[in-house]
Amino acid sequence: MNLHEYQAKELFRAAGMAVNPGEVAGDARAVRRIAERWDGKVVVKAQVHSGGRGKAGGVRLARTAGEAESSAEAILGMEINGLAVERVLVSPLEEIASEAYAGVLVDRDSQCPVLMVSAEGGVDIEEVARDNPDAIHRLHVDPRYGLMPHQAFGLAGKLFRDPAQRRQGARIIAQLYQVFVENGASMAEINPLIATAAGEVLAIDAKVSLDDNELFRRPALAALRDPGSEDEAERKAREKGLSFVRLEGNVGCCVNGAGLAMATMDLVKHCGGEPANFLDIGGSSNPDKVVAALEIITADPAVRVILFNIFGGITRCDDVARGIVEATRRIEIEAPIVIRLTGTNERLAREILADAGFAAGTSMDEVVQEAVRLAG
Ligand code: GDP
Ligand code: MN
Numbered sequence: 381m382n383l384h385e386y387q388a389k390e391l392f393r394a395a396g397m398a399v400n401p402g403e404v405a406g407d408a409r410a411v412r413r414i415a416e417r418w419d420g421k422v423v424v425k426a427q428v429h430s431g432g433r434g435k436a437g438g439v440r441l442a443r444t445a446g447e448a449e450s451s452a453e454a455i456l457g458m459e460i461n462g463l464a465v466e467r468v469l470v471s472p473l474e475e476i477a478s479e480a481y482a483g484v485l486v487d488r489d490s491q492c493p494v495l496m497v498s499a500e501g502g503v504d505i506e507e508v509a510r511d512n513p514d515a516i517h518r519l520h521v522d523p524r525y526g527l528m529p530h531q532a533f534g535l536a537g538k539l540f541r542d543p544a545q546r547r548q549g550a551r552i553i554a555q556l557y558q559v560f561v562e563n564g565a566s567m568a569e570i571n572p573l574i575a576t577a578a579g580e581v582l583a584i585d586a587k588v589s590l591d592d593n594e595l596f597r598r599p600a601l602a603a604l605r606d607p608g609s610e611d612e613a614e615r616k617a618r619e620k621g622l623s624f625v626r627l628e629g630n631v632g633c634c635v636n637g638a639g640l641a642m643a644t645m646d647l648v649k650h651c652g653g654e655p656a657n658f659l660d661i662g663g664s665s666n667p668d669k670v671v672a673a674l675e676i677i678t679a680d681p682a683v684r685v686i687l688f689n690i691f692g693g694i695t696r697c698d699d700v701a702r703g704i705v706e707a708t709r710r711i712e713i714e715a716p717i718v719i720r721l722t723g724t725n726e727r728l729a730r731e732i733l734a735d736a737g738f739a740a741g742t743s744m745d746e747v748v749q750e751a752v753r754l755a756g
């Protein structure tokens with residue numbers, strides 16, 4: 381789950397980090413009033429779950445309260461990467477002497493958190509990684525011991541020469557790591573971490589992603605979810621208890637069980653196709669879930685064919701069949717539906733499907749090949 385910048389900054393502040401102040405507003409008049417308190421010299425920033433807001437025009441600097449208001453008007457009407465901007469964060473304008481980067485994420489290869497810092501901050505870190513990889517310094521943190529003070533100090537030395545700034549930087553890096561660990565994050569990032577003209581080191585941007593599996597034991601964090609800014613299909617799937625991940629391809633997949641879903645996606649690729657999604661309807665028998673799954677899959681305009689792969693154990697094939705028939709009554713489905721099912725109540729399922737004009741195979745290979753062929 382992604383947090384908004386203003387939410388991430390709250391976590392940073394709770395850890396005692398030096399973060400620039402800010403206030404959130406949803407309309408331009410309110411932005412004007414906030415800006416007046418800071419003499420009109422503010423930065424107005426779109427609060428959306430997207431990087432590169434600056435490049436998209438979602439970060440604007442104002443010199444007067446009037447400018448702040450008109451900046452807010454422009455930003456509040458914008459869409460950034462398909463996400464409508466509903467709120468802005470207003471902060472007093474900082475005078476920037478230098479911009480650095482500090483981030484921490486989970487490195488699956490080493491099974492450790494990895495801290496990354498770069499003196500080339502303020503720009504896309506992916507760009508730095510591609511064009512100038514030596515400018516990024518990495519440190520794997522052994523989770524048994526945590527981040528040692530000398531390690532934080534060492535990393536800060538890659539960012540700041542001035543001893544006082546280096547000490548401040550080390551403290552912020554340690555606090556960033558603490559926020560990451562204590563909140564069950566999968567990523568926490570400051571870009572840019574600035575030195576101000578007055579010599580202070582300050583986090584003026586914040587990005588945090590929380591591991592969804594950590595949320596059940598952190599209700600206060602779970603409550604930070606902003607449903608308005610989530611992908612429509614992923615939100616609906618979560619509400620219906622389906623595991624769903626959108627992918628790039630055109631073969632819509634509807635499978636029971638995560639392992640079988642992954643095997644199905646592998647086979648689609650092996651046959652030369654590209655899955656449009658990962659979708660696990662779960663182990664339960666519930667025609668409603670199948671209907672919801674088909675609604676989600678067919679809402680994706682890229683889908684050219686819908687592939688069902690059902691191995692009936694606890695899941696009853698007849699329930700899935702009823703769900704398919706029910707869905708075709710309720711929603712208009714243009715894409716062809718290709719079905720493989722086998723297992724519990726298989727014969728009954730075939731009868732239900734045959735009555736509605738569907739055929740179902742039993743061989744996974746044949747059915748996947750057929751689906752890939754139909755997807756073109
Ligand atoms: P992002 O583009 O979504 O990462 O948004 P950022 O918060 O990182 O802002 C983008 C850029 O705007 C920063 O790298 C800065 O160069 C600039 N910026 C943001 N806040 C301020 C500020 O208070 N003062 C000045 N001078 N520039 C700022
Ligand atoms: Mn940024």
